[in-house]
Amino acid sequence: MAGSSTAISLTDLTIxxxxxGLRARHFTARELTEAHLAAIARLNPRLNAFITVTxxxxxxxxxxxxxxxxxxxxxxxxxxxxAIKDLFCTExxxxxxxxxxxxxFVPPYESTVSANLLRDGAIFVGKTNMDEFAMGxxxxxxxxxxxxxxxxxxxxxxxxxxxGGSSGGSASAVSARLAMGATGTDTGGSIxxxxxxxxxxxxxxxxxxxxxxxxxxxASSLDHPGPFARTTEDxxxxxxxxxxxxxxxxxxxxxxxxxxxxxCGRGVKGMRIGVPREYRVxxxxxxIETLWQQGLAWLRDAGAEIVDISLPHTKYALPAxxxxxxxxxxxxxxxxxxxxxxxxxxxxxxxxxxxxxxAAGFGAEVRRRILIGTYVLSxxxxxxxxxxxQKVRALILRDFTDAFAQVDALVAPTAPSAAFAxxxxxxxxxxxxxxxxxxxxxxxxxxxxxSVPAGLDANGxxxxxxxxxxxxxEATVFAVGAALERAAGFDALPQIRAGA
Amino acid sequence: MGYAxxxxxxxxxxxxGLEVHAQVISRAKLFSGAATDFGAPPNSQVSFxxxxxxxxxxxxxxxxxxxxxxxxxxxxxxxxxVSRFDRKNYFYADLPAGYQISQYQHPIVGExxxxxxxxxxxxxxxxxxxxxLEQDAGKSLHDQHPSKTYVDLNRSGVALMEIVSxxxxxSPEEAGAYVRKLRTILRYLGTCxxxxxxxxxxxxxNVSVRRHGExxxxxxxxxxxxxxxxxxxxxxxxxxxxxxxxxxxxxVEQETRLFEKGTTRSMRSKEDAHDYRYFPDPDLLPLVLDxxxxxxxxxxxxxxxxxxxxxxxxxxxxxxxxxxxxxAEQATADYFERVAKGRDAKLAANWVMGDLFAALxxxxxxxxxxxxxxxxxxxxxxxxxxxxxxxxxAKDVFEAMVQTGDDPVAIIExxxxxxxxxxxxxxxxxxxxxxxxxxxxxxxxxxxxxxxxFFVGQVMxxxxxxxxxxxxxxxxxxxxxxx
Numbered sequence: 013m014a015g016s017s018t019a020i021s022l023t024d025l026t027i028x029x030x031x032x033g034l035r036a037r038h039f040t041a042r043e044l045t046e047a048h049l050a051a052i053a054r055l056n057p058r059l060n061a062f063i064t065v066t067x068x069x070x071x072x073x074x075x076x077x078x079x080x081x082x083x084x085x086x087x088x089x090x091x092x093x094x095a096i097k098d099l100f101c102t103e104x105x106x107x108x109x110x111x112x113x114x115x116x117f118v119p120p121y122e123s124t125v126s127a128n129l130l131r132d133g134a135i136f137v138g139k140t141n142m143d144e145f146a147m148g149x150x151x152x153x154x155x156x157x158x159x160x161x162x163x164x165x166x167x168x169x170x171x172x173x174x175x176g177g178s179s180g181g182s183a184s185a186v187s188a189r190l191a192m193g194a195t196g197t198d199t200g201g202s203i204x205x206x207x208x209x210x211x212x213x214x215x216x217x218x219x220x221x222x223x224x225x226x227x228x229x230x231a232s233s234l235d236h237p238g239p240f241a242r243t244t245e246d247x248x249x250x251x252x253x254x255x256x257x258x259x260x261x262x263x264x265x266x267x268x269x270x271x272x273x274x275x276c277g278r279g280v281k282g283m284r285i286g287v288p289r290e291y292r293v294x295x296x297x298x299x300i301e302t303l304w305q306q307g308l309a310w311l312r313d314a315g316a317e318i319v320d321i322s323l324p325h326t327k328y329a330l331p332a333x334x335x336x337x338x339x340x341x342x343x344x345x346x347x348x349x350x351x352x353x354x355x356x357x358x359x360x361x362x363x364x365x366x367x368x369x370x371a372a373g374f375g376a377e378v379r380r381r382i383l384i385g386t387y388v389l390s391x392x393x394x395x396x397x398x399x400x401x402q403k404v405r406a407l408i409l410r411d412f413t414d415a416f417a418q419v420d421a422l423v424a425p426t427a428p429s430a431a432f433a434x435x436x437x438x439x440x441x442x443x444x445x446x447x448x449x450x451x452x453x454x455x456x457x458x459x460x461x462x463s464v465p466a467g468l469d470a471n472g473x474x475x476x477x478x479x480x481x482x483x484x485x486e487a488t489v490f491a492v493g494a495a496l497e498r499a500a501g502f503d504a505l506p507q508i509r510a511g512a
Numbered sequence: 513m514g515y516a517x518x519x520x521x522x523x524x525x526x527x528x529g530l531e532v533h534a535q536v537i538s539r540a541k542l543f544s545g546a547a548t549d550f551g552a553p554p555n556s557q558v559s560f561x562x563x564x565x566x567x568x569x570x571x572x573x574x575x576x577x578x579x580x581x582x583x584x585x586x587x588x589x590x591x592x593x594v595s596r597f598d599r600k601n602y603f604y605a606d607l608p609a610g611y612q613i614s615q616y617q618h619p620i621v622g623e624x625x626x627x628x629x630x631x632x633x634x635x636x637x638x639x640x641x642x643x644x645l646e647q648d649a650g651k652s653l654h655d656q657h658p659s660k661t662y663v664d665l666n667r668s669g670v671a672l673m674e675i676v677s678x679x680x681x682x683s684p685e686e687a688g689a690y691v692r693k694l695r696t697i698l699r700y701l702g703t704c705x706x707x708x709x710x711x712x713x714x715x716x717x718n719v720s721v722r723r724h725g726e727x728x729x730x731x732x733x734x735x736x737x738x739x740x741x742x743x744x745x746x747x748x749x750x751x752x753x754x755x756x757x758x759x760x761x762x763x764v765e766q767e768t769r770l771f772e773k774g775t776t777r778s779m780r781s782k783e784d785a786h787d788y789r790y791f792p793d794p795d796l797l798p799l800v801l802d803x804x805x806x807x808x809x810x811x812x813x814x815x816x817x818x819x820x821x822x823x824x825x826x827x828x829x830x831x832x833x834x835x836x837x838x839x840a841e842q843a844t845a846d847y848f849e850r851v852a853k854g855r856d857a858k859l860a861a862n863w864v865m866g867d868l869f870a871a872l873x874x875x876x877x878x879x880x881x882x883x884x885x886x887x888x889x890x891x892x893x894x895x896x897x898x899x900x901x902x903x904x905x906a907k908d909v910f911e912a913m914v915q916t917g918d919d920p921v922a923i924i925e926x927x928x929x930x931x932x933x934x935x936x937x938x939x940x941x942x943x944x945x946x947x948x949x950x951x952x953x954x955x956x957x958x959x960x961x962x963x964x965x966f967f968v969g970q971v972m973x974x975x976x977x978x979x980x981x982x983x984x985x986x987x988x989x990x991x992x993x994x995x
Binding site for chain 2: 100101107109114117119120121123224225226227228229231232233259260261262263339340342343346347349351352353362363366386389390391394398
């Protein structure tokens with residue numbers, strides 16, 4: 013049994029270091045898992061990052077990992093404690109999607125992505141909190157209460173900050189060292205924005221790179237499963253396990269998965285890095301602009317050529333996103349009807365059963381988006397909204413295609429601000445939606461993008477820079493992300509964390 | 513002019529278009545691996561995809577696509593090498609996802625045509641607008657519990673082909689002929705079993721009426737009609753209703769109706785019509801067909817009824833009507849060809865359509881489980897051809913074959929039915945008949961030549977029907993002219 017001083021250092025390890033330590037038998041998977049479970053027990057009441065903690069299961073998995081390790085039989089993630097966003101169905105473990113309507117749902121199957129992680133030896137410590145059905149940028153819409161960002165403002169330490177959304181529980185958990193890595197999904201920015209808000213790395217791979225099978229659908233053409241970790245290399249290790257062709261997902265790509273961890277060491281010498289001028293929006297914080305310029309300077313110093321690039325349809329991305337995503341969601345969420353699984357509120361007839369179940373089961377933001385989606389698909393409105401949004405989407409993809417004819421990757425800020433406090437941005441949904449302004453276009457185009465922590469704002473809060481790459485060229489995205497990471501030397505720590 | 517409805521103010525023409533839903537023959541459902549067997553215990557053939565569990569995704573079953581392409585080819589239709597699946601959104605307890613995956617804007621098969629034959633021997637061409645693939649819904653069971661509805665999802669996700677006709681049909685008879693012909697083609701292709709009583713083929717019937725030469729008037733859709741007879745009755749009943757509405761100064765409103773007990777009643781009006789909010793299913797990529805694959809499917813298509821009919825007329829010299837009857841079921845056509853091969857084809861056709869059909873009818877059996885095999889019937893024809901038995905004896909032998917299933921030779925031997933060709937025996941019988949009917953012989957010789965048939969009958973009777981008719985005729989002619 014490890015002592016508490018060991019436990020503290022264990023939770024600070026990167027996945028790459030923990031893997032080496034486990035294989036060298038410096039500590040056991042059980043010790044590593046117990047250290048994280050202890051951190052969850054201590055900090056989750058404050059952070060609310062987990063909806064379900066699977067301690068017993070994790071320890072059973074840890075003992076199996078130790079047995080395997082003692083035989084010298086190890087897979088890429090043997091013994092590594094991870095957290096799973098509660099949007100991924102996990103066999104025998106409740107999966108809620110952050111919604112009351114799924115609060116009683118225990119899936120009889122394992123999502124492909126989480127199954128791939130288990131295949132590679134990972135240990136799951138629990139299911140992380142999230143905006144309801146992944147609809148939100150603050151984690152304020154979860155039926156299980158808001159998640160707290162482990163970072164604090166220097167000037168206003170009492171303010172409770174949001175971790176971003178929708179994968180806020182995963183980002184908060186990894187940032188506070190309750191897990192070494194986590195899964196998330198990015199539909200409009202739901203991996204990259206919380207990664208930026210929580211000072212960690214979040215990677216959204218190309219659409220089709222990670223299977224959506226077993227992931228509760230929000231907007232099918234936009235949902236991208238991807239990893240969180242505290243370093244670029246760790247994200248690369250996780251994505252290497254999560255990715256791959258899945259015949260059960262018709263939109264999954266049958267393409268080889270590169271060695272992303274190796275790509276992190278490639279460097280950027282000779283690369284052409286594009287700076288999309290349309291991302292310089294009104295009202296952006298000055299320190300974000302400064303950090304962006306700093307990031308470009310680091311890359312120039314590392315041997316990259318910086319090129320001004322235009323993505324002319326960027327300003328239409330957000331409106332298009334907020335038509336396509338709710339449209340698909342309105343259809344995807346029709347199955348939550350109280351008939352076969354999840355919540356049921358009995359009614360006088362079938363229609364009454366639907367209305368009562370869905371009124372009781374869905375929160376305000378989900379209801380708002382179902383209404384928007386139903387509206388934009390309605391007869392007489394389809395052409396003006398949905399069809400036009402799809403045309404805009406094609407133009408946005410063309411913007412990226414044109415840009416990537418000239419450059420290897422694009423660099424931009426991840427979010428227009430640092431983490432805001434609970435209650436801020438709450439009265440105007442459109443203000444909240446603006447959080448996706450830099451992240452939405454890559455989702456609409458399906459291109460890969462990573463957010464890495466690059467600096468702090470005046471309040472001591474982390475800020476992220478985003479690298480966007482060519483379809484299925486995650487390797488280059490990792491190479492550029494790792495170069496930024498090395499130059500930034502980001503070593504600030506959140507106030508709330510294991511060992512603090 | 514053909515079919516018309518005589519109203520109090522004049523004559524009305526009926527305009528009909530049909531949407532036929534044909535269940536695809538495939539082992540697995542359209543987007544899941546679950547089985548499709550009819551009559552399985554409720555909810556025993558349901559995957560998580562069919563029950564629309566969270567995170568489940570559809571994956572197209574290539575065999576269902578092949579069946580749709582085969583059907584399109586069989587309907588002389590345009591095959592769309594790129595098609596797309598859309599979601600049709602509505603809430604119902606037996607529609608687990610809250611949407612049906614269908615093909616709305618870009619169906620897999622485009623325009624085609626079917627030739628129908630009418631009882632007066634004329635033919636007409638009916639246009640096919642399109643064929644698309646879609647999922648079936650489950651089944652709500654309202655009679656299992658006093659206050660609850662049960663849901664059986666076995667059928668949920670089973671592949672259907674919706675085959676839409678042009679509004680080219682002008683009478684109940686044409687509609688019946690169209691459905692029967694379509695069913696024949698689907699059965700030949702092996703793409704749908706066409707069993708309307710099991711629900712694997714059902715029709716939505718669009719009916720309107722108009723004065724001759726007018727543009728189309730408002731139509732009503734009669735939903736889920738499940739037999740050829742009901743399709744014909746529904747058209748007649750709905751057309752008459754519409755004529756009455758128009759003639760009494762009213763207006764036919766576009767609506768969905770149900771056919772029950774010989775009449776149609778309103779199910780939902782246009783105002784209550786669903787807004788299905790169709791949009792492309794983001795879980796599925798466009799369906800792109802490989803031209804070589806389609807060509808391969810085309811090369812392997814069976815001979816279809818129209819081609820077979822033409823061949824029967826040309827190769828076997830059959831009349832159009834007879835050829836049409838024989839090709840209506842592939843099993844009948846195959847049976848006929850086995851009987852006809854190397855024999856008198858017209859005689860074979862007469863036996864199949866006459867004695868065999870009558871016997872099957874009496875026994876309540878189909879040609880597939882006929883008590884008389886094609887080989888046995890062929891053997892019977894051979895025994896007539898080589899004069900072993902007469903045509904009259906053959907009828908008796910055939911009856912025995914139907915009863916016992918025995919081989920005709922065995923029956924003939926057992927019953928001693930072999931034809932007598934011994935001229936001595938025939939001459940003796942002729943002599944005794946003529947001797948016994950001296951008065952009639954005199955009448956015959958005085959010019960009443962039609963008595964010849966009487967003498968033939970008497971001789972055959974004396975020989976228990978076994979005398980060779982030609983030899984009996986010869987002997988009689990010889991004796992009567994010599995006498």
